[in-house]
Amino acid sequence: MITARTTITEAEIMIGGGTKPSELAEERKKYLEKKREKEFRRMERGAAERALERVLGSGLEGMMVEDLEKGLKDEGYSEGVVRAAVERLQGEDQVRVEEDTIRSKGAARAGGEAYPDDDIHDFFVEKVRKGAAVVKVDGKWRAVLAPENYEGPRNLIKKGKSFEAIADLYKEDGKFRAWVKDVVGK
Numbered sequence: 001m002i003t004a005r006t007t008i009t010e011a012e013i014m015i016g017g018g019t020k021p022s023e024l025a026e027e028r029k030k031y032l033e034k035k036r037e038k039e040f041r042r043m044e045r046g047a048a049e050r051a052l053e054r055v056l057g058s059g060l061e062g063m064m065v066e067d068l069e070k071g072l073k074d075e076g077y078s079e080g081v082v083r084a085a086v087e088r089l090q091g092e093d094q095v096r097v098e099e100d101t102i103r104s105k106g107a108a109r110a111g112g113e114a115y116p117d118d119d120i121h122d123f124f125v126e127k128v129r130k131g132a133a134v135v136k137v138d139g140k141w142r143a144v145l146a147p148e149n150y151e152g153p154r155n156l157i158k159k160g161k162s163f164e165a166i167a168d169l170y171k172e173d174g175k176f177r178a179w180v181k182d183v184v185g186k
Contacts, residue, residue, distance in 0.1 A: 052089060086102070096108040
């Protein structure tokens with residue numbers, strides 16, 4: 001009987017008609033490759049989140065790509081992870097890179113006059129409930145922000161987070177509501 005602590009030698013594997021040592025080495029190699037790739041993707045997600053925070057913090061003017069890369073490298077991310085994170089954000093349409101400047105999608109669209117009649121408002125998330133969030137708009141009014149009325153990164157809809165966004169404010173069913181079209185800054 002084989003217990004959890006029993007180790008099987010290569011000779012025992014061969015006697016039982018199991019796999020050859022070379023096949024075991026190949027399986028181990030594939031396993032390690034998958035593990036490395038999983039770790040790289042985890043690091044990429046973390047770097048992408050940090051990069052988006054920095055880009056949103058830069059506001060409408062954006063920031064230099066080199067400054068972003070240098071800042072993330074100082075936090076301990078490798079050059080490959082930083083590049084993959086920026087490419088990931090571009091693929092998800094979270095940021096736009098124009099020449100040497102990286103800006104959030106909302107900042108790029110606001111600068112291009114995509115929303116000429118809309119205003120930029122400051123939002124502070126007070127409470128997150130099932131199906132909606134309660135936000136403070138411009139430090140004055142409370143509004144309900146439904147998921148279908150929010151176009152922005154999900155990580156900003158957490159209690160205590162604040163951000164700037166291009167939005168419409170309106171009243172519906174006796175409630176003051178916000179429609180966030182694009183997040184501009186943090």
